[in-house]
Amino acid sequence: MNKETEKIDLPKVEDERGNLTFVENSQIPFSIKRVYWVYDVPGGQERGGHAFKEQKELIVSLSGSFDVVINAGSEESRFHLNRSYYGLYIPNLIWRYMENFSTNAVALVLASTLYSADDYVRDYDEFEAIAS
Numbered sequence: 001m002n003k004e005t006e007k008i009d010l011p012k013v014e015d016e017r018g019n020l021t022f023v024e025n026s027q028i029p030f031s032i033k034r035v036y037w038v039y040d041v042p043g044g045q046e047r048g049g050h051a052f053k054e055q056k057e058l059i060v061s062l063s064g065s066f067d068v069v070i071n072a073g074s075e076e077s078r079f080h081l082n083r084s085y086y087g088l089y090i091p092n093l094i095w096r097y098m099e100n101f102s103t104n105a106v107a108l109v110l111a112s113t114l115y116s117a118d119d120y121v122r123d124y125d126e127f128e129a130i131a132s
């Protein structure tokens with residue numbers, strides 16, 4: 001279960017005063033240990049070209065839009081994130097990067113681990129060796 005990248009719909013509480021979305025551990029396939037966000041990305045820049053050995057994550061576009069490109073080994077898939085009421089779940093050992101950030105895009109990442117530089121796989125050949 002949950003070995004695949006998948007879009008996860010989040011609750012959207014619509015209100016004429018403004019909408020509200022939330023996420024709890026029970027809605028996603030991991031417990032949240034860390035939250036970070038990427039923003040002020042200049043046009044044409046790419047972020048996050050690597051895999052994680054352990055980290056599972058949910059990526060949400062809180063504002064604006066961007067693409068998440070993932071590589072599960074054999075083929076690439078591109079997910080366009082442009083709404084704050086769903087997220088893209090990415091298991092560990094998936095090569096992923098983000099690009100095509102719009103002006104004012106904010107990429108929220110809910111992560112299953114604390115930050116550890118050792119958890120990063122930044123070399124694609126090493127990734128293929130580990131993931132195969």
Ligand code: TYD
Nearest residue numbers: 034035036038046047048049050114115116
């Ligand atoms: P990194 O994840 O490498 O960003 P990208 O993959 O988009 O290049 O993070 C950039 C820098 O920020 C890196 O030096 C590590 C640091 N960082 C932390 O200290 N804590 C964190 O939780 C994250 C995500 C990054």
